[in-house]
Amino acid sequence: MGQAREFTLGQRIRFYREQCGLSQKAMAELVGRGENWAYKVEHDQLPIDRISVLIKLAQVLHAEDLKDLSGGYVHGSVTGPNTEHPHVPEIRQALSLPSSLLPKNVGVVSADDFAASVTDAWTVYETQTKKRYVDVGRRLPGLLRAGHAALRDANGSDVESSTLRQLISLYGLFQIWLRRVREPTLARIAADRGLALADRASDPALLAAASWNLSCVLTSAGDVKDSVELARQTIASCRPGDDADAEHLSAYGALHLQAAVAAVRANQKTVAWDLYREAERISGRIGLDRNDWHACFGPTNVAMHGVHLAAEEGDATEALRLTDNVEMPESLALEVLPLERRTRYLIEVMNCNRIQRDDYATVYMLKKITAQSPEEVVFSPLVREAVTDLMKREKPTWRDDVRAVAQHIGMAA
Structure with missing residues (x-):
């Protein structure tokens, strides 16, 4: 070896x-x-x-x-102790407590204050380019206690409903943060709790959004068949009527996209593309990009998923052709199409160019990704694999650019 x-x-x-x-x-x-x-x-x-x-x-x-x-671009013992994010122990402790004990020793929390805190945490996660994992991770345990305290103190059905929605949104932030720092078991716990709350609320839009969260966790963990089944059953039970509002349509459409990703990974190609075409139809019904429940959905994200599905099928040529259908106007705010979603798409495009052995295009995309998301790029296995490949066959015209990216992600020779 x-x-x-x-x-x-x-x-x-x-x-x-x-x-x-x-x-x-x-x-x-x-x-x-x-x-x-x-x-x-x-x-x-x-x-x-x-x-x-x-x-x-x-x-x-x-x-x-x-x-x-x-080959070295990712290393670490498979069976030995893993280095976990410094905020994970406190988060694990909070998620291990029964919901009834979370607000213990927490004073009165108003629904408005809790909602503002959740919104601010999401804004940091979706728009901040540096140290967002540290910032958000530090907030999560306290937010969870505050949320259950706010639910405890809710006075009136409207206040309780509003608080419940924000708590479900918070569990969504938990699951995505935990997935990104490689804590799939805790992410599953958070997503399960969010889905249980959504089921309690009897709101089809909430149910679709919470199922999207759990489907993301299952797909990331490789449980793709379970993810498809969860999504398809939820889709059948929360189908929007002709008078459905945009929030319901957005969550419903996002669930279709997530199910399509899980289906193509489960080798259910026909199912995947059927789900994708339905998402296209729903997107046309909405007509613009939205980020309801932080499961961004609309024409831009649908087009991005077309690229992703083709890439998952192993057709890099078709995936790159489909990039011509993706427009990301400067006016599209990060609150609508979050930084993480943009970065994951660009990494997909970069990798397709790498597979095609178009070194110039790969280097160009690496530079663009690093400039846009200097923190996110450090944790991407695909970026590290691309840099490893390029450094084996450096050319004078782009050698310095690749070495700069390598140094940034801690791979410089």
């Missing part, structure tokens, strides 16, 4: 799979994917863009360290 860095990720996965005596189908089933997915991964037609999937593969293939599969 002394020459491991000369092999692609797919080649390393195939090597370890054959050493274990597993078929592609058996390996795929052990990580909750289909045989076609395994084939495309081993032939470098599909990226491993989530640490959780790489960890599952390493465990299944008996690799001792993530660097054995990644």
Whole structure:
């Protein structure tokens, strides 16, 4: 294995799979994917863009360290202790408490104050380019206690309903923050609690939004079939009527997009594209981009998901062709299309160019992503893999640009 860095990720996965005596189908089933997915991964037609999937593969293939599969751009013991975000222990403690104990020793909290605090935390997460994980992580435990105190102190059904909506929104922030810092179990707890509250509220828009949160968690964890089933059952139960408001339509449409992503990863291509076409129809009914429940939905995000689905199928050429349908006007505020969503899309485009071995385009996208999201780019496995590949075949015209990105993400030679 002394020459491991000369092999692609797919080649390393195939090597370890054959050493274990597993078929592609058996390996795929052990990580909750289909045989076609395994084939495309081993032939470098599909990226491993989530640490959780790489960890599952390493465990299944008996690799001792993530660097054995990644070639060094991601490393860490598969079975040993993990370095967790400094705010995770306090968050874990808060999520471990029964809801009835959370407001203990918390004074009176008004619904308006709680709503303002949740809104501000979301704004930081969706728009702040630096230290947002530290800032938001520090706030989350206190917000959870305040939210349940506000629900306890709610006076009147309208106030209780408003507080309940904000608490569900807060659990949504918990799940996305926890997924990004690689805490899938805690993210699942937060999403489950949000869905339970939404079910209690008997509001179809809330139910769609909370199901979107849980579907995101399941998809990220590789439980894609469960994610599709959850989304499709919720879609059937909260279908909007002709007089539905934009918030209901937006949450309903976002759930279709999330279900489409899960379906294509579950090798249910026809289902995925059917869900996508329905999302297109709903988007046309709304007519503009929205970010209700922080599950952004509208023409721009629908077009972005078309690129994503093609890329997930392993068709980088078609994915890049579909980028011509994506317009991201400067007037589209971060509150409508959050920084994280924009960055994930650009990383997708960058990776498609990398697969096509268009080095100039890949370097251009890396520079753009780093300038736009200097914090987010550090944690992206796809960015690290692209930089690793480019540094093996540096060219004078773009060598300094790649080295600058490598230095920024801590990979400089």
